[in-house]
Amino acid sequence: MAGTGRHAVHRTMVLVDVEGFGAPTRTLPHQLGTRAGLYAVVGEALASAGVPWDMCYHEDRGDGVFLLIPPEYPKAPLVEVLPEALARAVRGHNTTSHDAAQARLRLAVHAGEVAFDEHGVTSTALTRGFRLLDAAPLKTALADSPGALAMIVSRLIFDEVVRHSATVDAATFRPVEVTVKEVQDLAWISLPDHPYQPDYAVLSARPPAPASLDTAQGAPAATGKDADVGGDGPGNGGAGCRRVSIAGGVHGGGSGITIGAATGDHLTVGSSPVPPAPPPAGEPKNPS
Known part of the structure; x- marks a missing residue:
């Protein structure tokens, strides 16, 4: 499976995490018991969804x-069958385990391109x-929730599958x-073994508006000493105009000022030039 070179391939992603794994009440033997139970219940749930464990990279x-999950296995069973099967398997594990080795799980389902290398796998x-x-x-x-599992699916999985x-x-x-961190998006949560009451109004929810590039990078708002001149935004001349960030000094006054930009360029900004005074009476006007 890892022999894909540097080319990305499409995969469905199933991610599972144990709530409170590092709790002080969980000693090392309890953690080992929890981990053994985790692998057992995930394998059981995958099998219920028709996905063999051995076919998956993990x-x-x-x-x-x-x-x-390899692309030949459909996504629908991973949100229709796997979550309830996983919750059921967790409850079975908990009934036979020490209190400190019991588990409740968080589950995430997403899909997208991934790339393999000699260290494993990575992608945005x-x-x-x-x-x-x-x-x-x-x-x-x-x-x-009083249940054993909470699931979150990406907007892609919800819109395309759920x-x-x-x-x-x-x-x-x-x-x-x-x-x-860098992610700001709409996602969807369900509680497979303790579901929310149906609310069809929520289906019209829309993702949050993306932040502007400057805001996302933490840049301050433009001021008199940090403004854009001749940019390609509305009213600034359209594509192809230079975008100048004023970082130099400002000189002059009256009807116009000269700006020394950080690049060493100079730009004079002000009102329209004052027309020359008319010639004295009796002198011919310049034909030009």
């Missing part, structure tokens, strides 16, 4: 695991999957804004 995350899409798994609304949803499902009621999902 990596351990200490308190969790992520899997890349995979990073987004981990941001979803770490989102505060997902942690809150699980903490507030909305069209004849098995899962999309109205039992809840839209949340995920803001984790």
Whole structure:
């Protein structure tokens, strides 16, 4: 599977994390028991969704695991079958485990391009999957639920899979804004073993408006000493005009000022030039 060279390939991503894995009550033997249970329940849930464990690329995350599902396996069972099967398997694990080895899980499902190398796998899409798994609304949803599992799906999975499902009621999902590091987007949360009441009004939720480039990079608003002149925005002459950030000195006064830009260029900004005085009476006017 890893022999794809440097070319990215499409994969569905299933990411699972154990709530409170590092709690003081979990000793090392308890952590080992929790991890063994995690792999067992994820494998069982995948099989219920028709996906063999051995066909998936997977990596351990200490308190969790992520899997890349080959493209020949459809996405729908991963949101229609796997979540309930996973919750059911977790409850079975908990009934036979020490209290400190029991588990509740967060689940994220996303899809996108990934690239393999000698160290493993990486991509922007995979990073987004981990941001979803770490989102505060997902942690809150699980903490507030009596169930064993909280699931978050990306906007892509919700729009392309959940909305069209004849098995899962999309109205039992809840839209949340995920803001984790560089990610700001709409995602959807469900509680497979303790579902929200259907609310069809939520289906019209829209993603948050993206921040402007300057705002996203933390740049201050333009001031009298940091302005754009001749940019390609509305009213600035359109594409092809130079964008000048004024960083030099400002000289002169009255009807015009001269700006010394950081590049060493100079630009005079002011009102229209004052026309020359008319010649004295009796002298011929300049034919030009």
